[in-house]
Amino acid sequence: MEIWISQLFNGLSVSSILLLIALGLAVTFGLMRVINMAHGEFIMIGAYGAYMTQQIFKSALPRSLFDAYFPVALLASFVLAFAIGYLLEVTLIRFLYGRPLDSLLATWGVGLMLQQLARTIFGAPNVAVSSPTWLDGGWALMPGVVLPYKRLFIIALVAFCLFAMYLYIYRSNAGRRMRAVMQNRDMAACLGISTRRVDAFTFAIGSGIAGIAGCALTLIGPIGPSIGTYYIVDAFMVVVLGGVGKLVGTVAGALGIGVFNTLFEWWTDASLGKVLVFLCIVAFLQWKPMGMFAVRSRSLDG
């Protein structure tokens, strides 16, 4: 019984992490159709953002304030990744809209460059980020079932990001303009929306969310130049399975993959579990090639 509860929680936790890494991609790939292979590197940038914030707190501020570094780091990671994403869109991505193969190669190259840049600045070995003490330990739900605070925190963070994105995309003027541009660029331009500005801003937001993911992942994973490569495939899987262009699809995709991955891994082992998940995804996409939630729009087909 305990094992079922803790495995259920683990499945939920894995789903939340998958969702967190895929949310940014749901914007840059899902909405904007940029096959953004550098998405993982924005996660890496966020992780190093957390590391830098920690180093500043360690050296410049009194020890008692150290635990406050993490909220600051979340913000710093978002801003850093947002800025680099904006720069990338303005200098490169905007020349590649509508050319998926070119954008795939170009962003992959950018990803490699960012990795090597991180290696030059921070060195090739991993760096350590100590998590704030208020996230240590866990909530003892019942004997034998401990829910780590870090995992609960990540679930809460994902919920918060989702809610903020929902408000932005579906309830704000800027979000309405964004959806208009993504659904029918020419029409939106005719109506006086600056599509250039919307593009740049949207890409930057997607990158910024990847930065938040990177910062949160320092709690449970490694921090090194190549960590982006560990998450990129999963992120694409979630977005493609959920259905490109739909936020709710991304949520469903992450839940599906997370829960099944945990179950399969429990029944078999880590490698085989992943294979089974991939098989399920391939089978599902044979049945529903557009993913769980397809966007129906005339302009997207053209």
Add this chain to the structure above:
Amino acid sequence: MRKVGWLKGFATVLAASLVLAGCGGDKNNEAGGASATGSPSASASEAAASGDKIKVGILHSLSGTMSISEVTVKNSELMAIKEINAKGGVLGKQIEAVVEDGASDWPTFAEKARKLLSEDKVATVFGGWTSASRKAMLPVFEELNGLLWYPVQYEGMESSPNIFYTGATTNQQIVPSIDFLLEQGKKKVFLLGSDYVFPRTANKIIKAQLAANGGETVAEEYTPLGHTDYTTIIAKIKEAKPDVVYNTLNGDSNVAFFKQLKDAGITSADLMTVSVSIAEEEVKGIGAEYLTGHLVAWDYFQTTDTPENKVFVESFKKEYGEDSVTSDPMEAGYVAVYLWAAAVEKAGSFEVDKVKEAAKGIEFNAPEGKVTIDGDNQHIYKTVRIGEIKEDGQIVELWNSGGPVKPDPYLATYEWAKGLSE
């Protein structure tokens, strides 16, 4: 106007470099010409020895996922070369390192090894980390009769005539550490490893050893390289209730595993783990707070108490910064350079076959203590150590083998290991 000036400057630099290149060419012409006109079968090392310099290759992953570990080994090898050069070099020649990047990609290792041997004509190569990279380079070194010094602990079951192995083989790390655990009464072992050749071979050996000595393998789990979620594995560990987890995870996965283990409320007091791929450098990247109290098995720690190690650690910090640490593979890379130099001096030649012959039985006072090259299998005698990780990231020795252990890559002297090497 400005453009013309820039062009002129560029032309001048170009011309100057051409002249310089020409001079350099002249200086080496004699020796270079001799080897060019000599018989085509002239060995690579003769050409490498031309002039007052001798070229050696250094081939590690300086980019990609393995660079985390391999860059530091490259650094310690370069330091050894610098030290030897400061003392006058080998056979009166200064060593010149040709550094190549294997890029964490096994075919690249093979390709760069071929380039070092046939284009740069290096006398020897120091390089490799993963068994996959070694296995990729092995046929190249055997085909071109080159010489490779491989500085990392590995799974054994190999002995190429063209490779010297200065890291531990299984009977110098894994086998004694299992004996140690059994002696401590830790009989139920959970095997956890990354899914590739080293952990799988190592666990095959461990299972045979446990079965023969009254231990028990309660579970065997593998995760893909770069796996980052260990919650399910940790749940499985909780279910299996082992006395100890024997950890052969490699690279970044270790960070995720130990962070999540601590989150699950499991400390080293609740569950002991023994790792064979976590050294001082990796501790720094994981964060010592997650590892305190866990055990590791190696042949060298930064804290190893020998006069040679004091000098080694001090010079390394001087060269690469106060914050840098030394680790077992770095020490093995450093030792490899010295052993090669000693073999060359003894042979009086850079020729591969002569160096190999001379290397037999060479002794060296390494930072880990005395090491000796075993003439039969080209591994070295090493002292085995088990240590505990402390809060400051250093590893303190709990146990050692009391003296150098003879390398036995095929475990021929162990009754229970019969049939493993097939």
